Amino acid sequence: MVYVAGIDIGSAFSKAVIMAENEIIAYEVMPSGGNYKLTAEQVIEEALTKAGLSLKDIAYTVATGYGAASASFSSETASDISCLARGVYYLFPAARTAIDIGGQFTRVLKLNNRGRATAFLLSEKCAAGSGRFLQVIARVLQIDLEDIGELSLKSKNRVSFNTGCAVFAESEAVSRIAEGAAKEDILAGLHRTLAAKIQTMVARLGIEPDCAVVGGGAKDIGLVKSIEEGLGCRLLLPEEPRIVAALGAALVAWEKVSKGG
Amino acid sequence: MTEEKKPEERKRRKTATEAASRVGPMVKAALAENLRAKEEGRPIAYSFIYSGYDEIIRAMDIVPAWTENYAGVCGVKRDAQRFLEKAESENFSRSLCTYALCGLGFDSWREETGEMPPNPPWGGQARPTVMLGSGQIICDPRYKWYQAAQHYMPDVPVYVAGLPYPPYEDDYDYRDVQGYYVKYIVEELRGLVAFLERHTNRKMDWDRLSEVIDISDRTWNMISEAYDLRKAVPCPMGTGDAMNTMVPMTFMMGTQEAYDFFKDLYDELQLKIANREGVIPDEKYRLLWGGGLPSWFALTDFNYFNSKGAVFPAEVTYRLVEPVYNLDLPRVSDPLEHLAWRWVKYWAYRHDKARKRPGSNPDVERLIEYIEDYKIDGVVMHEAFSCRSWHPGLIWQLNQLKRIYRDIPSLILESDIVDISSYNEADTRARIDAFIDTLEAVKSR
Amino acid sequence: MKSQYFAGVDIGSTMTKVVIMSEATLASVIGPTGPEHRKLANRVMEEALAKARLSFDEITYVVATGYGRINVPFADKQITEISCHARGVGHLLPDARTVIDIGGQDSKGIKLKAGRAVDFVMNDKCAAGTGRFLEVMAEGLGVSLEDMGRLSLEAKNRVEISNTCTVFAAQEVVARLSEGVALPDIIASLHEAIATRIYGMVRRLKIEREVALTGGGAKNIGLVKALEAKLGFPVLLPPEPLLTGAIGAALLGKDIVGEAVEKGETLVRSERRLTEASIFT
């Protein structure tokens, strides 16, 4: 059996996927923290442990993501777009559009019927348009990142923000809470803002069904619903959306190994 | 590909052609010539490239100071920020054309202190005798910039020559209106000559003007023929180099030197083709630079593309000529009238072609033409945030191209021409990497 | 005439400041602005009153300023930070012609003439050019805000911070730290980045000497030095930069009362205090 690994050192989370040929056998997700090099080693170690393997069993490792270069043990690096495309295709062969909501950027890509990206768009580099905004707000509202999605669905009255800056939105959220606004309403407002930005990107690229949503932001069901509402269509959602790029990286590794012999 | 980030010690970009590598010194020499002219009291004209008056200035022996070029030089040297900041401190919005802001920052600084700003890139830009704007074409800064500069140099006269060209419309043909366009342009150019005679104590020598125009016509042809050679596989010269060779095309038109330059380029490219010598030995993707001015501080991105197996045989940007013999120009004796006809016909060059393809327009038609002629695999554009002339409409052009022609991989980079704070090398390269992957995906379809 | 007391209440985005003055400052309190502007303003006011040994009724006029100025129900008048900082600096540093105020939510430049604002510029759109930037960085780096300035003076080199966005820059500097870049170098580079942004904006006013620095940012010696390097000359600092706006507010209150007295007008005070309207007897 040939084993390969994909690793995605994201700005927010690091993920590793171990595959036996083209079957996923283990994965791990952990916060990236400040030291990418260390995190890269840890995340692959954890995943390997789950798989009952060690690094020397791995035939080929491909790294991707913001801190890909820090995974010094990897055999090569690949761009996030191509990893995402491969990962999405593996999970949803019918997907022709994918939205990835990551910590720094939102990416929208178009896929062909062979799972390759044929076009893509990236968001602006302002935290107010990224998944990072969710983390910031979750922290000030003292809610677990995991819980914001469900909670926001309870909202009856969306609160809209006066500021376009993620940093100032933080203090604004705090004041709104003090004024008696419900946390779910603040979250719902936030979701709408983000969803609107994402919709515009999708529209600019042109949506083709099916459309998948991946990346950490996709774990936020409130955000996903808000995007669905805006786009007027259902989105395909993987069970663990955060590992899609790492999965794609592992697939790149597998291609290498299986082709290169 | 490692790039130093320190402005001082950036290494010189590698060019593919010998011709392109000669350009840096040419620009430097031109700037030095400006300073010399200033010392000798010869008239200097602030000028815009491609304003249809190159030949007039040359024939009258007026020294052009290409203000866009100087801003670009500051950009290349990564030393524009202080001038942009100065302009901002004068209350100019940072969203305006950064060529103009850089120039206005520089001028207001020079006028305020009475001397060149400290360590100006390549000796600096001398105070002009006159400023020659142009109306209606290309952009608003072409008349607003010099008007704004006058606020700091109230005694320097400005002339704005109207240089329109007919829009592409459904309900009439450009030939229905070309007559009054040409007439207007001729009058405006005549006004320019009179203005220059009034303010520079130079006289127009009309015979000389005809000679200069003859050189420039021949240069137009020579450029077109040289650039056509880039259709070869492997491609002998890319857009990175064309961002250098645009210099003799736009800053030296009407001079023998420009003609000779392109003749040399032509010969060099011929030779390269004979030797099957390409920009890169293993050419995987042929890309079209489909619009947008480049980020002058990041020309090495072209080399980065090359390192990924991609080459740019053609670009829309700065391809400001067509073979004159294809333009169907009427024979006229007035040199100004010839200029006007050439101008109008150049801009209307693809109107007829566009009409044959439903949903097309001349801009889209040009993209299609280049994609076919140069065997293009993908289109790259750059949206420079500060310039509203070349950049609005690119998204639509790309969308339309895909709607009426075919789905072709495309990438829109977003940054600026001069303002480096809008640029992030790591991000840009990540985008390029991803784009290369999409090219690969489409190619192996 | 029996002595009159004036209060200035400056509800900033980060800090709440209260000053009670008559001829001179009698009491001042600085506290963090919690989410509950209203209540806190009350409490800080009470604290200041206790310090000054005065009751609220003895205060002739209350002026509120700052980002949360509308949330001071007991104020007689709301005046923007710009006028208050100008007035405060005019009083504390009469030589100043230009004020640079670096607060939590915004930074501003103010041009002074005879101790009054005549022109101003401000940034409050993106946190990247405000004091908030440094707060976020301090938190990320695990350094107290108070130590940022001192630490930065130990810098030997500069590092490039490629992100402008506060949120991403915070993340970037943490990564830099883990790569082994020296903490002082990082902090100094951050100061330089923000000084560049602020200087670029304030220059619109045609900076004239002397320049006074106010607001929380002025408490950061590293930032002060970075700005001085941009300006090319030293700046003036008030004894407590954070209080400048509140002092200005109190003084403007005093001006208003003084003018009214001069004109023989009855001062209309805020509704809450209507019952004590006849304050001039």
Next chain:
Amino acid sequence: MPEEAGSRGLAAADRYYEDYGSRVRELKKQGKQIIGYLCALTPVEIIAAAGLVPFRIKGDVNEPITKADTEMETIVCPLVRSWFDMSLKGKYEFLDGIVIPHACDSISTTYNVWKNTLNLPYSHLINMPHSTDGPSLKFYKALLNTFRTSLSKFTGKEISDQSLNQAISLYNQNRAKVRELYELRKASPPLISGAEVAKLLIASVSMPVEEATLLIDSVIKEVKQRGGVLAAKPARIMVVGAEVDDVTFIDLIEDSGAWVVADDLCPGAREFFDDADVTADPIEGIAERYLRKIKCGRTFREKKGDYDDYLEERFGHIGRFIKDFKVDGVVLYIYKYCDPYGFDVPAMKSYIESVGAPVLYLEDEYSMSTIGRLRTRIQAFLEVLGSK
């Protein structure tokens, strides 16, 4: 002229403003053809003379721009983006055509985008020159004749000189009414608020000119009748900028304790203060008005005399407004990415200050999210004025 009951006075202006386009929607149902246009430099007289209803496309500060970005770059001025966004969102589905003047880069470089994404039966770019010299005027007249021919091709009817002259006088009447309206602003406190004027004028460019004139006239009567009901406020403000087609910003100033009593804006004084002369060739008078009389930053005026004369030539009208309307301070309100006005700011600011009025320069993005930010600046500016 349809003279429906109740469609007059301030309340009607308000309604037409709030439900912008409601009048042309009705007309459309009655079989009229509606021609949308951008910016005050469109020679509406010619459209009206062709028997079509000119309708000014308007943005909406409250509506976040979402659809426009799919076809138009975000480096276009936010006003144009908002116009386009509203159009894409179907706000102006009643249009039969669109006319775009070569006003500024944001407008002219997006002509293709407008033309090809809206896909209306009629579209036309008036390639207006930027200079005011003789040849430019001649050229502009030729362009207007091309436009005239093109419109008649569209309607299938000649546009006679007589109908042009009639349209010119209808518009001149309308403009005279606006000037009469402005007289009401000279009182202190003004008889009509800046917000009321803004809504009325914005509403007025959304309906046939005769109806607009009646509407303005009815407002003048109503205001005269109600007398001096507006409270005294400490400052009289003039707003100078490109286009303000949303009342939010004017409201903001007036809520902060000032009256807006004058402007150099579109719709506003820039657009309505100069008439088109009735000339033998009607196109002549129209050309003169749009090219030479309307003082917009997009039109280049040659310098004659010394630099101070030049500033007077370009901005003298602002100085006269300051004097005639007893203006205390000027708000220079410029959109980001606006080239014609952006480059004018230093000269304009220094001119206005030289006539003794303090200036607040604001760069804005035409979005509700910036309103809060502007508030503090405006309040501080009013305080600065107050302490003078």
